[in-house]
Amino acid sequence: xxxxxxxxxxxxxxxxxxxxxxxxxxxxxxxxxxxxxxxxxxxxxxxxxxxxxxxxxxxxxxxxxxxxxxxxxxxxxxxxxxxxxxxxxxxxxxxxxxxxxxxxxxxxxxxxxx
Amino acid sequence: xxxxxxxxxxxxxxxxxxxxxxxxxxxxxxxxxxxxxxxxxxxxxxxxxxxxxxxxxxxxxxxxxxxxxxxxxxxxxxxxxxxxxxxxxxxxxxxxxxxxxxxxxxxxxxx
Numbered sequence: 001x002x003x004x005x006x007x008x009x010x011x012x013x014x015x016x017x018x019x020x021x022x023x024x025x026x027x028x029x030x031x032x033x034x035x036x037x038x039x040x041x042x043x044x045x046x047x048x049x050x051x052x053x054x055x056x057x058x059x060x061x062x063x064x065x066x067x068x069x070x071x072x073x074x075x076x077x078x079x080x081x082x083x084x085x086x087x088x089x090x091x092x093x094x095x096x097x098x099x100x101x102x103x104x105x106x107x108x109x110x111x112x113x114x
Numbered sequence: 115x116x117x118x119x120x121x122x123x124x125x126x127x128x129x130x131x132x133x134x135x136x137x138x139x140x141x142x143x144x145x146x147x148x149x150x151x152x153x154x155x156x157x158x159x160x161x162x163x164x165x166x167x168x169x170x171x172x173x174x175x176x177x178x179x180x181x182x183x184x185x186x187x188x189x190x191x192x193x194x195x196x197x198x199x200x201x202x203x204x205x206x207x208x209x210x211x212x213x214x215x216x217x218x219x220x221x222x223x224x225x
Contacts, residue, residue: 004157006157033213035215040217041217042118042203042215042216042217042218043158043203043205043215044215045212045213045214056211056212058212088155090157090158092158102146102148102160102163103148103160103205103213104160105150105157105158105159105160106157107156107157108155108156108157110155
């Protein structure tokens with residue numbers, strides 16, 4: 001049983017560019033959440049997708065957008081990259097859209113903006 | 115808005131010690147609390163999930179307790195080993211259901 005997978009592993013972009021990160025949830029899970037983790041900090045919640053809809057959103061600007069596909073996989077898009085967007089981006093999945101279910105995390109995508 | 119604090123921020127202990135890591139949260143209307151382990155530059159590994167109706171959970175040498183009324187959770191690690199060296203994070207969703215993480219406790223267990 002594959003766990004949560006993310007791609008790519010590492011990414012280097014230039015300020016002002018756009019980036020797309022991808023996540024496949026654990027088998028049997030239908031809810032995907034995205035987090036940004038800066039160095040030395042805890043993960044910050046970006047948004048959560050369930051039934052292809054954005055369900056909850058944290059305190060992130062509209063430059064951060066997402067999508068969930070019918071197979072439950074998800075993408076995170078970031079436009080007009082800033083140096084401060086450099087971070088580890090984590091995807092987490094959970095089952096059946098229920099808030100009480102355990103979250104499982106992927107290995108993350110390390111984004112560096114130069 | 116939920117705020118989560120973890121104490122201590124860092125801990126260095128000799129192998130074999132029993133450890134207590136603390137997590138406090140401001141909004142007690144949580145539906146669960148989850149403890150994670152994170153190795154440097156890696157994703158998070160779930161250690162224990164405590165539902166709001168539970169007081170504790172155990173897995174091997176790990177035991178986590180939850181006291182909603184006081185807004186506290188503790189993670190107890192028995193007989194620590196060098197392989198336990200990592201950052202330990204707790205996450206407590208508040209009334210808005212948005213998961214809020216602490217900054218973590220960085221643990222080093224030396225032989």
